[in-house]
Amino acid sequence: MKNTFKKMVVMxxxxxxxxxGLPAVSLAAPIGTDTLVQLDQRGELLSRxxxxxxxxxxxxxxxxxxxxxxxxxxxxxxxSTEELQTLSMQLxxxxxxxxxxxxxxxxxxxxxxxxxxxxxxxxxxx
Amino acid sequence: MGVSPRALIAxxxxxxxxxxxxxxxxxxxxxxxxxxxxxxxxxxxxxxxxQCGPAALATVLNTAGVEIEPxxxxxxxxxxxxxxxxxxxxxxxTRRAERIPYRIEPALAALRAELDAGRPVLILQNLGLDFMPxxxxxxxxxxxxxxxxxxLRSGVERRxxxxxxxxxxxxxxAANWGMVVLRPGEMxxxxxxxxxxxxxxxSEPMLSPEARQRxxxxxxxxxxxxxxxxxxxxxxxxxxxxxxxxxxxxxxxINQHPRHAAAFNNxxxxxxxxxxxxxxxxxxxxxxxxxxxxxxxxxxxxxxTLRGLPAPSGGADRCKQAEQSFQSR
Numbered sequence: 158m159k160n161t162f163k164k165m166v167v168m169x170x171x172x173x174x175x176x177x178g179l180p181a182v183s184l185a186a187p188i189g190t191d192t193l194v195q196l197d198q199r200g201e202l203l204s205r206x207x208x209x210x211x212x213x214x215x216x217x218x219x220x221x222x223x224x225x226x227x228x229x230x231x232x233x234x235x236x237s238t239e240e241l242q243t244l245s246m247q248l249x250x251x252x253x254x255x256x257x258x259x260x261x262x263x264x265x266x267x268x269x270x271x272x273x274x275x276x277x278x279x280x281x282x283x
Numbered sequence: 284m285g286v287s288p289r290a291l292i293a294x295x296x297x298x299x300x301x302x303x304x305x306x307x308x309x310x311x312x313x314x315x316x317x318x319x320x321x322x323x324x325x326x327x328x329x330x331x332x333x334q335c336g337p338a339a340l341a342t343v344l345n346t347a348g349v350e351i352e353p354x355x356x357x358x359x360x361x362x363x364x365x366x367x368x369x370x371x372x373x374x375x376x377t378r379r380a381e382r383i384p385y386r387i388e389p390a391l392a393a394l395r396a397e398l399d400a401g402r403p404v405l406i407l408q409n410l411g412l413d414f415m416p417x418x419x420x421x422x423x424x425x426x427x428x429x430x431x432x433x434x435l436r437s438g439v440e441r442r443x444x445x446x447x448x449x450x451x452x453x454x455x456x457a458a459n460w461g462m463v464v465l466r467p468g469e470m471x472x473x474x475x476x477x478x479x480x481x482x483x484x485x486s487e488p489m490l491s492p493e494a495r496q497r498x499x500x501x502x503x504x505x506x507x508x509x510x511x512x513x514x515x516x517x518x519x520x521x522x523x524x525x526x527x528x529x530x531x532x533x534x535x536x537i538n539q540h541p542r543h544a545a546a547f548n549n550x551x552x553x554x555x556x557x558x559x560x561x562x563x564x565x566x567x568x569x570x571x572x573x574x575x576x577x578x579x580x581x582x583x584x585x586x587x588t589l590r591g592l593p594a595p596s597g598g599a600d601r602c603k604q605a606e607q608s609f610q611s612r
Binding site for chain 1: 445580583
């Protein structure tokens with residue numbers, strides 16, 4: 158009786174110790190069509206680590222540029238890995254459609270003149 | 284060199300006159316298209332401050348049945364320090380609304396085709412100069428060939444009329460970028476297989492399995508031989524728990540493309556969910572061999588599939604039968 162109990166404890170211990178080495182959740186999941194398409198387009202995939210780095214980087218850049226901390230993760234979750242990488246590498250160079258109010262100083266004067274002579278069409282109506 | 288002021292004024296007046304008398308461009312670009320089109324019912328959201336992105340996006344989302352105000356989109360697309368919104372984030376926010384953002388071909392004819400199908404087109408413009416850009420989003424709702432102009436929801440103007448030459452110039456300086464919003468299952472007028480499947484696939488993580496089934500099903504109806512459409516359809520079926528249908532579609536992909544490592548991998552996942560661990564192990568092993576030879580990038584996810592498989596147990600016979608019933612079909 159005592160022996161059986163000891164055996165059970167030992168077995169339980171062995172079992173729980175062996176489980177310690179395993180990850181808590183399996184990372185296995187079907188490969189997404191998005192992954193395939195990105196593989197088609199680029200001929201390579203970002204590794205899990207590279208993706209995480211790009212995600213962290215874009216997150217930091219967004220926060221630095223005033224994106225709300227409560228929104229930033231949901232925004233990043235909707236981006237493909239390729240888009241993450243694009244943002245991570247060239248967020249500052251990418252066009253950001255805004256408004257004419259963003260035109261200030263010298264740029265404003267130059268564009269106003271060009272508008273008046275009909276080269277640009279920023280301020281004028283038809 | 285004595286150039287009289289009078290001559291200068293005359294020259295300036297002449298050049299201005301030349302501008303005013305510019306010949307129309309639409310008739311030469313689209314000679315056979317003479318009928319005007321205008322989507323008058325397209326809603327209008329006047330933009331606030333720097334937020335033409337949220338305003339333009341709300342316009343096209345509402346047209347596709349998503350009830351949302353620009354205010355609800357500011358937190359999704361606006362980047363305060365850039366005083367504007369990024370194209371990539373307009374695509375991402377569309378996905379978050381369970382819709383598929385489709386980037387049209389960068390051409391006037393593609394834009395016109397979408398208008399003809401009743402879909403307004405969100406476009407990016409550079410209203411400034413190449414080296415002094417002024418980026419602006421607007422929604423094209425109409426083309427008037429006779430008047431040689433385009434009709435836009437833009438900024439605070441409900442119906443901005445833009446001379447075709449001006450519009451085309453500003454659009455071209457933004458690489459003719461334009462997008463429409465599709466409901467899952469809806470097809471763009473001039474869809475190219477590659478563009479549409481990329482659009483659906485990149486939306487995949489944000490769409491429900493049912494929405495994805497509709498989208499891939501529509502693509503398969505148009506292009507029955509499309510491997511990516513079949514693969515995506517199988518993926519959506521699996522997510523919806525329709526294991527038998529998912530399995531047969533993955534097998535169809537493998538029949539078409541016997542070295543499709545990802546299809547083998549996902550088939551193994553389906554078999555695992557059916558409790559067919561022995562078979563799943565064999566199929567995943569095959570996936571790993573192919574990936575090692577052809578597509579090293581997939582080795583990592585396939586290894587994880589293999590690691591996630593439990594040890595084989597009693598269900599083998601049942602699975603064998605299922606396998607045979609498959610082959611006899």
